[in-house]
Amino acid sequence: MTLAMDLMNYALIAAFVVIGLCQMMAMIRVVIGPSTGDRILALDTMVVNAIGLIVLMGIAQGTRVYFEVSLIIAMLGFVSTVAYARFVLRGDIIE
Template sequence: MTTASLLDAAILVTSAMVLIALLMNVWRMLKGPSVTDRILALDTLYINSIALIILLGLYNGSPLYFEGALLIAMLGFVSTAALSKYLLRGDIIE
């Protein structure tokens, strides 16, 4: 086997593991016993989706996927901070 095919196989196996983690995050977000568990599952969901997009970019060899992952990271951080602030104070903008 060549190095490229080994790298492709490793990326596919890692993508399958990240996909399983995404499914478990969705399950926790839907079933979570409290709102904080659901927010934490949503936070982990966007982090795992970033990992999956980066793996797809590595597999295809395209740098455009990395820009999309960066955009999702920024939006995910802001949304998690806004949801947490809403839970603490009941108001996002003071």
């Protein structure tokens, strides 16, 4: 049983590292993105990575609160990405 728990801990650490690296690469794309579309896509990727980090935190701590928080952030991230894309394309959000 301890071997399975050790493997789970190593897998969680590896997942934190990989998603953290992905988050940093997306931040770099936001800063040096050649176009506005690339920056919007990088921001959306950062939201997805943040959701992944929150879910991993919930798994590591063994609580369900983080999963509900990740659902709320996913909804807000989708709405904000759509609003930002509409603003860039049309110049206004509300018609």
